[in-house]
């Protein structure tokens with residue numbers, strides 16, 4: 001069933017363009033308007049929503065973190081993203097105008113399930129974003145938007161993550177459409193770009209050989225750090241999580257703006273730091289900020305591995321290794337920026353002789369606390 005690939009993870013990474021396209025299929029019409037038939041929460045109720053809370057664990061939580069940026073920007077509705085394991089034991093303030101979104105590949109994660117039960121008991125409406133038909137989380141939710149990634153076998157989530165992102169964008173855009181917020185030129189352009197995002201993922205996959213080579217050269221390192229800002233921050237966290245679970249290396253993701261508040265003390269000669277760079281100047285106010293962050297860490301000896309938009313000449317002088325990704329609207333960038341990090345972690349795990357599909361101590365579906 002690995003279809004010629006050495007590992008399920010490699011197969012699932014390669015399936016991402018299709019998975020992403022399948023998740024979009026039938027949900028955006030030619031005029032750019034969205035139909036999410038399965039979301040059976042009436043529009044009138046969606047218009048009443050005054051707060052969105054996203055709950056999830058692990059990689060799904062990173063998708064939820066990215067969704068927060070999209071929901072707040074496109075719908076102007078306050079949104080919080082919380083680890084399900086924390087949320088369920090707090091006393092969160094929810095009512096029938098709160099929309100809770102539970103994101104889960106398996107649909108069986110215990111903490112996420114308990115978080116959604118906790119939310120429903122308090123009258124909140126729950127929408128599941130899930131990859132497994134008929135699993136417990138969608139069954140217990142008011143509505144479900146399925147990701148169409150197909151079965152994911154490798155413990156490390158890859159195609160499920162990319163499709164969770166797509167589903168989150170669809171929900172955010174749908175909320176914007178129903179509520180009539182931000183429905184201008186920017187959103188129209190985003191919808192067009194989102195429809196094409198699978199092709200961009202394919203382009204990234206075609207250029208991964210240098211990333212694999214770079215990973216093999218880092219197999220004896222102890223630590224890899226990841227930096228990002230805005231939606232690049234959850235991407236950094238996801239890159240670090242992949243590396244921990246697959247390569248068993250110390251890996252940490254930071255918001256680049258936090259560097260001076262502590263993490264910069266970790267920078268020493270030759271420590272690899274992966275930096276996710278937002279769109280170049282003019283399209284992201286954060287571009288220049290991250291370029292100075294790269295200069296700061298490089299001046300202290302870091303070996304910089306820079307993921308940046310193709311043609312971004314400003315970062316080039318500060319990148320010891322440059323990984324180029326296609327241009328996309330800022331909020332969609334995580335879809336393309338995550339792919340090299342998956343390949344990087346998979347290759348490092350292989351180089352270190354680890355079991356890629358079944359990392360030690362981990363289970364695909366965490367059905368206990």
Ligand code: M6R
Nearest residue numbers: 058059060104105106109156157
């Ligand atoms: O099935 P779920 O999406 O609810 O699983 C959540 C996490 O357990 C999962 O994403 C985990 O972090 C992955 N192993 C990450 O690669």
